[in-house]
Amino acid sequence: MEVKAVFLDRDGTIIEDVHYLSRLEDIKLMPLAKEGLTLMKECGYKLIVVTNQSGIGRGYFSEDFVRKTHEVLNDMLDNLIDAFYFCPHRPEDNCSCRKPKPGMIDQAVKDFGINKEKSFVVGDKETDVELGLNAGVTPLLVVNRENAHLLENTKAKAFFSNLYEVAMWICRKGFMV
Numbered sequence: 001m002e003v004k005a006v007f008l009d010r011d012g013t014i015i016e017d018v019h020y021l022s023r024l025e026d027i028k029l030m031p032l033a034k035e036g037l038t039l040m041k042e043c044g045y046k047l048i049v050v051t052n053q054s055g056i057g058r059g060y061f062s063e064d065f066v067r068k069t070h071e072v073l074n075d076m077l078d079n080l081i082d083a084f085y086f087c088p089h090r091p092e093d094n095c096s097c098r099k100p101k102p103g104m105i106d107q108a109v110k111d112f113g114i115n116k117e118k119s120f121v122v123g124d125k126e127t128d129v130e131l132g133l134n135a136g137v138t139p140l141l142v143v144n145r146e147n148a149h150l151l152e153n154t155k156a157k158a159f160f161s162n163l164y165e166v167a168m169w170i171c172r173k174g175f176m177v
Contacts, residue, residue, distance in 0.1 A: 005082075005114045006040050006170065007105055007132075009123030010051040013142050013163070015073065017124075020055045022065070024072050030142075036163030037080045043171040046112055049084045050104040050121075050131070056088035063088055083108060100130035105137060122166050129156045140166055 011017040014037070016028045037047055049070070055061050070084040085104040087097040097103030109116060121132030124142045132139025133155060141147075141156035142163065151159060160166045 002115045002118060003046060003113050004044065004118040005046040005048050005108065005112065006119065007048050007050050007108065007121045007135075007137060008037075008163075009099075009125070009128045010049050010073075012124035012144070012147075013122060013128075014049070014077075017146075020060050021069065022055070022061045024069060027069065027072055027076065029076060030162065032162040032164035034077055034080070036165070036167040037077060039164065039167035040170060041080050043167070045119075045170070046082045046114065047080055048108050048112075049081055049086075050099065050108070051084070051086045052099050052127075053086045053088055054090045054098075056086075057090040057093060083111070100127045100134055102131060102135035105131065105135040120170055122163070126150055126154060129154055132156075140169075142166065 008014055014030060014033050016030060018026045041047060053066050056063055056066060066086055074081045085108055087095065087104060089095040089098050108114060116137045119137050120140055121128055121137045122140045122142060124147055129139040129141055139156050141154055141159040143151060143159050143161060158169060
């Protein structure tokens with residue numbers, strides 16, 4: 001059986017972006033995020049979070065805190081997320097895993113045997129779109145008031161206002177492949 005996945009940005013896509021999340025009580029789901037993730041899961045997609053967490057490299061919080069954050073988040077989501085990958089490096093570290101470089105997706109593809117042509121990257125920043133393009137995975141953009149300006153020049157295949165709209169589109173698309 002072919003494995004297909006949705007690679008998801010975390011902050012601003014699944015949870016509210018609070019700029020360097022450093023307190024577990026600040027984890028708040030975006031509207032319709034759980035419903036969208038549930039639908040993608042029901043349509044047979046692995047759900048994999050790929051997130052830059054330079055706050056680790058900057059000394060704002062530890063890798064253990066990020067892991068605990070992901071445990072709490074997955075509990076909130078009834079364990080819908082299959083895997084979490086994060087880049088702990090600062091931008092100037094020039095690592096291969098920091099988005100928009102495809103290191104995290106490349107690792108997930110190896111770990112799960114994912115077919116990139118039947119998969120998607122979903123995020124709220126153009127770096128997420130570039131990640132999809134760099135990894136050979138269809139990029140989709142979640143648009144909100146803070147990032148609406150991206151619509152002018154985005155290279156995303158399509159854009160949506162929340163993860164439930166993304167899920168409806170992906171699930172329809174998946175049945176047409």
